[in-house]
Amino acid sequence: MSRKYFGTDGVRGRVGEIPITPDFVMRLGHAAGRVLAAHDIERSHVKAGERPAVLIGKDTRISGYMLEAALEAGFSAAGVDVCLVGPMPTPAIAYLTRALRLQAGIVISASHNPYYDNGIKFFSAGGSKLPDDLELEIEAALDEPLACVPSAGLGRARRIDDADGRYIEFCKGTFPFDMDLRGLKIVVDCANGAAYHLAPHVFHELGAEVSSIGAEPNGLNINQDVGATAPAALREAVLAQGADLGIALDGDGDRVMMVDAAANLYDGDQLLYAIVCSRLQQGNVAGVVGTLMSNLALEHALSKLNVPLARAAVGDRYVMDMLRQRGWLYGGENSGHILCLDRHTTGDGIVSALQVLAALRQKDCSLQELLGGLKLYPQKLINVALSKGFPWQDNTLIRSTQREVEDELRGCGRVLLRASGTEPLLRVMVEGEDAVVVGKAAEKLAAAVREAVSS
Numbered sequence: 206m207s208r209k210y211f212g213t214d215g216v217r218g219r220v221g222e223i224p225i226t227p228d229f230v231m232r233l234g235h236a237a238g239r240v241l242a243a244h245d246i247e248r249s250h251v252k253a254g255e256r257p258a259v260l261i262g263k264d265t266r267i268s269g270y271m272l273e274a275a276l277e278a279g280f281s282a283a284g285v286d287v288c289l290v291g292p293m294p295t296p297a298i299a300y301l302t303r304a305l306r307l308q309a310g311i312v313i314s315a316s317h318n319p320y321y322d323n324g325i326k327f328f329s330a331g332g333s334k335l336p337d338d339l340e341l342e343i344e345a346a347l348d349e350p351l352a353c354v355p356s357a358g359l360g361r362a363r364r365i366d367d368a369d370g371r372y373i374e375f376c377k378g379t380f381p382f383d384m385d386l387r388g389l390k391i392v393v394d395c396a397n398g399a400a401y402h403l404a405p406h407v408f409h410e411l412g413a414e415v416s417s418i419g420a421e422p423n424g425l426n427i428n429q430d431v432g433a434t435a436p437a438a439l440r441e442a443v444l445a446q447g448a449d450l451g452i453a454l455d456g457d458g459d460r461v462m463m464v465d466a467a468a469n470l471y472d473g474d475q476l477l478y479a480i481v482c483s484r485l486q487q488g489n490v491a492g493v494v495g496t497l498m499s500n501l502a503l504e505h506a507l508s509k510l511n512v513p514l515a516r517a518a519v520g521d522r523y524v525m526d527m528l529r530q531r532g533w534l535y536g537g538e539n540s541g542h543i544l545c546l547d548r549h550t551t552g553d554g555i556v557s558a559l560q561v562l563a564a565l566r567q568k569d570c571s572l573q574e575l576l577g578g579l580k581l582y583p584q585k586l587i588n589v590a591l592s593k594g595f596p597w598q599d600n601t602l603i604r605s606t607q608r609e610v611e612d613e614l615r616g617c618g619r620v621l622l623r624a625s626g627t628e629p630l631l632r633v634m635v636e637g638e639d640a641v642v643v644g645k646a647a648e649k650l651a652a653a654v655r656e657a658v659s660s
Contacts, residue, residue, distance in 0.1 A: 210347070211340045213520035213626030217315050217324030220268040225323050227275045233325060234279025234311075236346035238360070240339065241309050242285055256360055258286035260302050262293035262368075263313035264399040264457045267424030268323045272313045276325070281360035282353040290368040292422075294399045294458025295326060296553035297372040303332035303550065304371065314399065314457040317434045317540075318628070320425045332550035334522050369403060376407045379548040380559045384566045386413035390448045392464075394439040396432025397422040398456035404555050408452070411559075418442050428455065433462045433541050433554070440468040450572050454554040459521075460541035461554035463561060465572040473541040474503040475576050476561050480545060481512060481535055483564035494527045494536030494544075496520070497621055500581045501636060520626055521552050582618070583640035585647035588630045589654045597622070597631055597654065606653035610635065610646045618643060620650065 210216050210224050216233065218225045224233070242257045261276055263269035269292075277287050288307065290298070295312045302310030310328035318324075327335040327343075335343075353359070391413045395401040401420040409415040418438060419431035431438045433455040443451040443464050451464035463471045477493065484490050492513045495503060504514045515531065517523040521542040528536050528546060537543035543557040565575055597603055603622070611620050618637025625632055631654055635647040 208341070209344055211344060213522060214316065215312075215324050215326035217318070217322065220266075220321055220323050225268075225272070227271055230272050230275040230325065231279040231282075232347055232351055233343070234276040235283045235351050236279075236349070237309070237311075237327065237343050238280040238283030238285035240342045240346050242283065244339070256284055256286045256358070257308040258288060258360075260288045260290065260298060260305065260307050260310045260365070261313070262290045262295075262298040262301075262310070262399070264315075265292050265397060265401065265422035265424060265427050266313075266315070266320050266323055266456075268320075269313045272323060272325070276311060276313070277362055279351075281362065282351065283360065284354040284358045285360045287360055287362040289362060289364050291364075292399050292402070293368060293372070294403065294454075294553070294555070296459050296549060296551050296556065297368070297399075297403070299328045299332040299551045300372060300375050300549065301365070301368055302328050302330065304375075305365070306330070309335075312457065316457045317428055317432070317455045317460065319429070320427050328551070334525065334551070373403060373406055373410070376403075376553075376555045376559065377411060379545075379556045380411060381563050381566075384563060386411040386562060386566075389413045389450070389562075390446070391415050392439060392442045392446060392448045392451040393417045394419045394431055394433075394436075394442070394451065394453040396428050396434075396454055396456050397426045398428065398432065398454065398458060400454050400458035400555065404452075404454060404458070407555055407559075416442075416446060416448070432456060433460045436462050436464065436470050440464050440470065444468050452554075452558045455541065458554050459552045461543065461557045462541050463558065463572060467573060469573060471572065471576055472539045472581075473537050473543055474500045474539040474581065475579055476541070476557060477535065477537040477543050478503055478506060478579050479564045479575055480543065480557070480560045481507065482510070483560070483567055484535065484547075485510060485512070486567060490535065492531060492533045494524050494531070494533060496524060496538050497623065498539055498634060500539060500584060501619065502579060502581045506579050519623060525551075582636055582638055583643045584634060584636045585643050587633045587647050587651040588625075588628075589633060589651050589658070591624065591629050591631050592658060593629060595658055597624070597657070600657045602653050602657045603650075606650050610650050613642065613646055618646075620646070622650075622654075 298310040312326040315322040517527040542552040
């Protein structure tokens with residue numbers, strides 16, 4: 206069965222357009238409630254006659270209030286209790302779902318997208334993304350009539366008052382107990398998103414001097430000129446405040462970028478490398494999972510450490526799938542999604558930053574000294590708008606231009622074309638040793654894509 210609504214990261218779209226409308230989201234909650242309840246009774250997680258319970262969190266988008274109410278109504282109609290925590294990072298929902306022994310966790314967020322988009326993500330009872338078969342069951346259940354259980358069986362809703370403190374303590378617990386952050390001045394950019402009231406406390410309670418930017422959400426400014434997708438603000442703040450480093454999260458708190466005292470930016474590939482090097486000091490690392498977008502320099506650097514890099518499709522769920530298949534613990538994307546399965550069941554920007562900070566303490570060095578040895582190859586990424594259903598894979602102009610570009614790189618680089626899983630875009634990426642050649646090649650290929658789409 207093909208997916209109609211679920212993408213690589215749940216259901217996502219423009220607010221007010223299918224599937225991000227109140228009526229659809231209510232039906233989604235009802236369908237998910239019925240499917241999850243049936244599975245939990247079948248697996249004896251709840252007894253027949255008892256109500257299962259789910260956790261709902263959200264980021265700071267203004268549409269979150271509307272969608273939260275719609276989801277709550279759908280789950281209640283299906284006879285599922287709802288626990289509400291308000292604004293909370295995506296990885297916090299994964300942790301709290303597991304810690305509170307609930308049947309599922311739901312996050313209302315469109316991650317790094319602008320405020321006018323939103324989405325619904327699901328986590329299993331174990332704190333990981335729902336498996337494909339369950340998502341397909343939920344999609345099938347959406348076609349069934351929305352029916353309400355008898356009044357006595359309706360789900361109830363309650364707020365979890367200590368969710369913030371629980372998650373802060375969890376994050377702190379992933380940092381070595383014999384280390385602290387005293388003497389470090391850190392700027393934390395919360396992207397006006399879900400971690401605005403949490404992330405600064407984590408680093409402060411571990412001893413750092415902390416200031417924050419992007420910590421004044423108003424419902425409309427999430428990811429706007431701040432956060433991991435717009436790190437210029439953090440770089441300026443680090444220089445202005447004379448900080449030792451900066452940490453940038455995205456709107457739902459599962460991505461991280463870091464900045465050193467000289468305002469040099471370090472992406473997910475570099476931060477993952479720092480974590481792997483630190484883990485190698487403690488024992489063996491069987492392998493690392495990256496993606497098709499992971500920088501070739503990371504692969505070469507890991508090879509020198511005798512650590513293989515396997516590439517998954519772009520998307521943290523695919524990185525997770527490959528990690529599970531191979532029994533490995535570490536993986537990530539250059540966008541800042543980093544998976545440390547010895548610390549958490551999903552990508553977590555705060556936890557990942559703490560692992561890099563632990564590596565700094567272990568080496569007793571600066572971020573620049575820690576990562577200066579990994580020089581990434583130049584990459585040029587251009588997003589080209591696609592009309593829905595455009596068959597770019599079979600387009601003669603695009604294919605012939607791609608071959609020309611690959612010939613121009615002369616074996617010293619690579620080309621990647623891929624459709625976004627969350628937006629109507631074709632991502633054109635060229636990577637190689639020569640930045641000028643890479644830039645011209647990417648522009649040439651992107652121009653061919655635009656011409657093909659327009660014709």
